[in-house]
Amino acid sequence: MAGIAQNGTGALRDLNGKVAWITGAGTGIGQAGAVCLARAGMDVVISGRRRDKLVETEALIRAVGKEPVIEELDVADADQVADVAARIEKRFSQLDVAVFSAGINVKNRSWGEVETDGWDSVVDIDLNGAFYCCRSVLPMMRRQKEGLIINVASWAGVRVSKLTGPAYTAAKHGMVAMSESLNMEEAINGIRACALCPGEVATPILDNRPVKVTDEEKAVMLQGEDLGETILFLAQLDKRVCVNQLVISPTANRMYTTPGIS
Known part of the structure; x- marks a missing residue:
């Protein structure tokens, strides 16, 4: 049948021997992505601010048969990122x-509560940090004439929400x-970028919500492993494929089902 690979494997590419760098890898989406990519055979470099959390991720990756490289990093520091x-x-x-x-949010996040320090911390990590990271890998990817960048943005990057606050919403819109x-500038160099925009995910960032999220609410949210598998899917796509933006949400999406939450 036209369009179906004759070898029966489809169009997904083999990731064995390829290299991935994951920031925010100590917890949540970054951790899940690192484990899934390692399980698929990739050599992974894991970065984050807290070494103890990176060591936890390291153990999970060793359990799937790979030896990760730990690079402690504050993405808000451009020199550290370049190094x-x-x-x-x-x-x-x-x-x-x-x-x-890598991403954060602050508890005091509404217009009536947010401080300039809180705004700056969110923008420095969520947007500036992503910029520093993207900029740092472009020379290598240009020389290779290929490379995939997955920027983990948010539902808040495509839809404005009171729930996430102005700093996070603005930073994630900027990231998208x-x-x-x-993609506009680097497609000619074989580089593709995807803005991955998940709705609510049951990860530690929820602990910083102004209103406590219950265990029952977390249970029906997206889970870290759901995003890990999504990241793996994007990585396995042939280099001719660019998924410019991927919006993914829980079936029980509270933005739809809970009046006033958005």
Whole structure:
């Protein structure tokens, strides 16, 4: 049948021997993505601010038969980001997939509560940090003439919500736009970017919500492993395929089912 691979394997590519760098890898989506990519055979570099959390991810990756490289990193520090990217190139001489998942939000987030320090911390990590990371890997990917960047944005990056507050909403909207600008300029170099925009995910960032999220509510949200498998799917797509933006939500989407939450 036309369009179906004759070898029976479909169009998904083999990731064995390829290299991925994941930020925000100590918890949540970043951790799940790192484990899924390692399970698929990738060599993974895991970054985050807290070494104890990275060690937990390291153990999960070892359990699937790979040995990760830990690179502690504050993505809000442009020099640190550049140094990590340089070490990745020196060690592996390639970078096939970059998953930029580092992100925070503040508890006091509404217009009536947010402080300038809170705004700055969210924008510095969620938007500026993503920019520093993207910028740091472009020279390597241009030389390779290929590379996939997955920017973990948010439902809040495509729909304005009171729930997430103005700083997070603005940062994630910026991240989505930044990702598409990469596709506009870097497609000629074989580089593709995806803005991954999940709705509510049961990860530790929920602990910083102004209103406590119950265990029952968490149970029907997206789970970290759902996003890990989504990241793996994106990484396995042939290099001719660019998923510019992927919006994914729980079936029981509270933005639809709970009046006033959005």
